[in-house]
Amino acid sequence: MLADLDAMERDALTELISASDAAAFEAFRVRWLGSSGRLREAMNGLKNVSKDEKPAVGKRLNEVKAAIEGAFNAKKDAAQSTHVGPLVDVTEPGLAMAEGARHVITKTIDEIVDVLGRMGFTVADGPELEDEWHNFNALNIPDSHPARGHADNFFLGGAVAGKLLLRTQTSTVQIRAMETMKPPLKICAIGRVYRPDAHDATHYSMFHQVEGLYIDRNVSMVDLKTTLVQFAKAFFGPEAEIRLRPSFFPFTEPSAELDMKMKIMKNGKPEWKWIELGGCGMVDPNVFKAVGIDSEEWTGF
Known part of the structure; x- marks a missing residue:
């Protein structure tokens, strides 16, 4: 048994000489020092040694274990401390990090706000979680209107939140x-809206809308079309061409579709x-x- 332990020590130290990278060190550890490694096998075999030889064999086994573990740790530490590759000059200025690009929706919103701002509109905000009122x-959409159905809206559940x-x-x-504001007023609203549409190339359950509201005395459809023409040419370019088609919305009269x-x-x-x-x-x-605005005094689009 003592001769076997001497041979085990020689074999382990010889094998360790050729280990030079992380994979080789891990393979050596598993083979010799792991829970199912050769050292563990030798320690498990100690129970089969005779009572007279057990003190000497146990002592030698501990020496072999200490020798292999010590050589392994020393070789591994030396390999990790060895510098590979060019030295780094820590005083050298770092490389400039490239700036990220702004999202196309963010850029579009900023450009729209810029155009509407030059036309006198100010941005107004509101909550994305709303009540039915x-x-x-x-907005003049009665209780019986089909657009108020659960199939066309994202209602919250529960007795209170259900509304x-x-x-x-x-x-x-x-x-x-x-x-909250008294007329005359001129605001624009931009933000996310939600509808349970089927997802395809042109539809999604969350999308962005932008709209303007202008209220003053004697505002007419002429002012509305003029504003739309000016916005189209400022945002899309001087060659922009628009048209209005008669339509219906509960909250506007007369109403039109903008193409x-x-x-x-x-x-x-x-x-x-x-x-x-x-x-x-x-x-x-x-x-x-x-x-609470007097429609006899004020009009708007």
Whole structure:
């Protein structure tokens, strides 16, 4: 048994000489020092040694274990402390980190706010979690309107929260602005809105809207169209061309759909098409009534 331990020590130290990287050190540790390694096997075999030889064998086994562990740790520490590669000059200035790019939605919002700001609009904010009054009733959308159904909105659950929903339009900000500000006023609202649409290339359950509200004396459809034309040319370029089509919205009367002529790729070639950008119209008198504004004195779009 003592001869076997001498041979084990020689074999382990010889094998350790060739270990030079992390993988080799780990393989050596598992083979010799691991829970199922050769040293563990030798220690388990100590029970089979005769009573007379056991003191000498046990002492020698501890010496072999100490020798192998000591040589392994020394060789591993020496390898880790050996510098590989070029020295680093810590006094050398660091490399400049490249700046990240702003998200395209953030850039678009800032550009829209800039254009509307030059036209006299100020930004107004409102909560994304709304009540039915601001999202429907104050916008002249009655209880019987199909747009108020659970299939078309994200309502919260519960007896109390069941009347709250994620706003479906930024028009809720208009109501809150008219509740807290006296006319004349000129605000724009930009933010996320939520509708349970099926996801495809042009639809998502969360998207962004932007809209403006202008209230003053003698505001007319002429002012509305002029504002839209000026915005289109300032934002899209001087060649921008828009049109208004008659439409219906509960909160505006008269109402219109806003289209813009754009080049759309079709079969690899650009083709001019009218693309819908949104809806517009004159503020309905019932909306003014809901927020306490006299529709005989004030008009707006």
